[in-house]
Amino acid sequence: MTQRVAVRKTYKLFIGGVFPRSESGRTYVVTDAQGRFLANAALASRKDARDAVAAARKAFAGWSGTTAYNRGQVLYRVAELLEGRRAQFVEEVAASEGCPPEQARQQVEASIDRWVWYAGWTDKLAQVLGSTNPVAGPYFDFSLPEPTGVVAVLAPEDSSLLGLVSVLAPVLATGATAVVLASPTRPLPAVTLAEVLATSDVPAGVVNVLTGRPAEVAPWLASHLDVNALDLTGASPELAVQLEVAAAQSLKRVRRPGSEDFSADPGLGRMLAVLETKTVWHPIGV
Amino acid sequence: MTVPAREPAGVPVPMNLITGSGPDIDVERITSSPAALRAFLHGLPGVDQVGADARAAALSTRSIKTTAKSAAIDLAISMIDLTTLEGMDTPGKVRAMCAKAARPDPRDAGVPPVAAVCVYSDLVAVAVDALAGSGVRVASVATAFPSGRASLGVKLTDTADAVAAGAGEVDMVIDRGAFLSGRYLDVFDEISAIRTACGPAHLKVILETGELRTYDNVRRASWLAMLAGADFIKTSTGKVSPAATLPVTLVMLQAVRDFRDATGRQVGVKPAGGIRTTKDAIRYLVLVNETVGQDWLDPAWFRLGASSLLNDLLMQRSKLTTGHYSGPDYVTVD
Numbered sequence: 286m287t288q289r290v291a292v293r294k295t296y297k298l299f300i301g302g303v304f305p306r307s308e309s310g311r312t313y314v315v316t317d318a319q320g321r322f323l324a325n326a327a328l329a330s331r332k333d334a335r336d337a338v339a340a341a342r343k344a345f346a347g348w349s350g351t352t353a354y355n356r357g358q359v360l361y362r363v364a365e366l367l368e369g370r371r372a373q374f375v376e377e378v379a380a381s382e383g384c385p386p387e388q389a390r391q392q393v394e395a396s397i398d399r400w401v402w403y404a405g406w407t408d409k410l411a412q413v414l415g416s417t418n419p420v421a422g423p424y425f426d427f428s429l430p431e432p433t434g435v436v437a438v439l440a441p442e443d444s445s446l447l448g449l450v451s452v453l454a455p456v457l458a459t460g461a462t463a464v465v466l467a468s469p470t471r472p473l474p475a476v477t478l479a480e481v482l483a484t485s486d487v488p489a490g491v492v493n494v495l496t497g498r499p500a501e502v503a504p505w506l507a508s509h510l511d512v513n514a515l516d517l518t519g520a521s522p523e524l525a526v527q528l529e530v531a532a533a534q535s536l537k538r539v540r541r542p543g544s545e546d547f548s549a550d551p552g553l554g555r556m557l558a559v560l561e562t563k564t565v566w567h568p569i570g571v
Numbered sequence: 572m573t574v575p576a577r578e579p580a581g582v583p584v585p586m587n588l589i590t591g592s593g594p595d596i597d598v599e600r601i602t603s604s605p606a607a608l609r610a611f612l613h614g615l616p617g618v619d620q621v622g623a624d625a626r627a628a629a630l631s632t633r634s635i636k637t638t639a640k641s642a643a644i645d646l647a648i649s650m651i652d653l654t655t656l657e658g659m660d661t662p663g664k665v666r667a668m669c670a671k672a673a674r675p676d677p678r679d680a681g682v683p684p685v686a687a688v689c690v691y692s693d694l695v696a697v698a699v700d701a702l703a704g705s706g707v708r709v710a711s712v713a714t715a716f717p718s719g720r721a722s723l724g725v726k727l728t729d730t731a732d733a734v735a736a737g738a739g740e741v742d743m744v745i746d747r748g749a750f751l752s753g754r755y756l757d758v759f760d761e762i763s764a765i766r767t768a769c770g771p772a773h774l775k776v777i778l779e780t781g782e783l784r785t786y787d788n789v790r791r792a793s794w795l796a797m798l799a800g801a802d803f804i805k806t807s808t809g810k811v812s813p814a815a816t817l818p819v820t821l822v823m824l825q826a827v828r829d830f831r832d833a834t835g836r837q838v839g840v841k842p843a844g845g846i847r848t849t850k851d852a853i854r855y856l857v858l859v860n861e862t863v864g865q866d867w868l869d870p871a872w873f874r875l876g877a878s879s880l881l882n883d884l885l886m887q888r889s890k891l892t893t894g895h896y897s898g899p900d901y902v903t904v905d
Contacts, residue, residue, distance in 0.1 A: 335896055338896070338898075342898070342899070505895070505896065508894075508895035508896070509895060509896040509898070510895065510896060510897045510898040510900070510901055511896065511897070511898025511899065511900065512898075531895075534895070
């Protein structure tokens with residue numbers, strides 16, 4: 286009886302709704318927590334980052350223009366698909382993070398719950414974060430939260446799925462589009478999430494997933510004039526400083542890295558970080 | 572190279588197209604009758620379609636980087652015919668485009684102006700006014716652009732209007748219906764008449780290659796236009812898909828090269844429509860360099876008909892000078 290030879294997978298990037306190889310043609314080996322081969326992943330280059338930003342920019346008008354209710358439905362549908370792939374995610378999280386299956390299962394369930402939680406926020410943001418403002422004049426003055434544009438996200442290195450969902454879902458809930466740099470050492474849950482998004486109703490380009498070295502790719506995203514906000518959650522302290530300096534050139538919104546507890550109540554902070562406030566003065570009583 | 576398939580009696584077949592030697596082209600004799608012109612055009616060597624596609628594809632894999640890329644971007648900018656040909660064009664839009672044509676990047680005086688702006692004939696006067704003293708030429712489409720479906724009288728008036736308003740270049744469309752049904756002499760006579768009506772203005776002849784179907788037709792139409800006095804041959808109106816493609820431009824470049832060898836007169840080439848990225852533009856420059864050489868790498872002899880291409884060139888230029896990627900928020904919306 287011959288033993289079956291396992292298929293060694295080489296994953297690709299997720300840009301503009303399709304799965305291209307890295308423009309550079311490079312790949313790297315992804316191992317599990319014990320150093321055993323898991324798969325090959327694409328090693329993104331700066332041009333992949335550029336293409337991802339272009340795709341995210343193209344998708345922004347459509348995604349931010351859909352009604353908040355519809356956006357919530359689309360995101361909820363993603364949660365349904367995640368639920369269907371639970372077993373695969375549990376296996377990948379367990380292998381990537383080297384944790385027991387039971388713990389991995391909890392992580393995956395928390396991730397799906399978090400996605401649902403953020404999906405529910407899409408049509409409530411304006412009520413909670415918007416306001417009518419008392420002003421000393423004959424004006425009806427109100428403020429509304431608006432999506433900022435293209436957000437570059439450095440996903441946390443350790444928490445391969447819950448961390449990823451916790452940084453990606455708030456960006457999507459606000460109506461912004463995302464370029465995500467997955468955890469360099471634990472990218473497989475991000476790749477699978479990309480496969481889920483590709484088969485969901487999320488329009489092409491709204492989420493773009495790059496795998497590779499943050500130190501190589503992130504500076505190009507930070508200095509890119511067409512990126513509106515930068516989430517540095519997954520950046521090392523030295524890299525974060527460098528990226529923040531680069532981002533200052535184009536006055537990006539920057540969310541600095543800090544100690545994160547992804548199991549805690551996320552609050553509105555991550556959504557606030559990528560929202561603009563539009564205030565309107567409307568004449569009354571004339 | 573292939574020998575012409577048919578060699579009709581009484582018409583000198585231009586063997587010198589290929590070899591650069593042989594009898595000169597005698598336009599009067601070639602156009603003495605519909606049959607003679609047909610015999611000449613059908614006597615042109617056939618285009619190896621697979622070969623042309625492969626050649627264009629091979630050349631488009633050339634990698635142009637750093638200083639060469641920087642030079643290519645500036646050259647491409649200086650070759651652009653910045654175009655707006657919409658029913659909703661207004662004098663204001665044309666003036667805005669002219670300002671951009673003369674000074675593509677307001678923050679950087681080092682960016683060369685484009686070669687020309689291309690507008691409908693009723694907006695020529697606005698463009699001429701806006702570009703006075705800038706060195707940017709004004710081109711006008713004419714002859715019932717883009718379909719070309721009007722009587723010769725209307726086409727001549729259209730052309731005369733554009734020239735009278737100050738257009739230095741006229742982009743005419745050929746009658747594709749006549750060409751495809753084999754009435755080559757009608758097409759020839761029409762181009763000749765427009766040529767005369769243009770007076771001192773340069774005449775660009777739009778072949779609308781997307782409607783000509785075969786590369787053989789593209790070669791014949793190129794020769795027909797050049798024999799009739801075209802200063803430029805242009806691929807497309809931009810209103811028909813496919814517009815300019817690399818293989819079609821290759822065939823046209825071969826035609827102008829062979830025409831110069833045969834007659835000594837140099838004719839320019841203008842691909843137009845569908846050229847949107849810097850990468851595309853550089854591919855065309857490589858094609859020119861490899862097919863007809865340095866002689867044509869000049870705004871006087873090669874143009875790129877485009878509108879959104881300029882923004883991409885400016886963004887790429889900014890990437891090269893500043894070291895970081897630019898975005899569409901930093902160039903004009905058009």
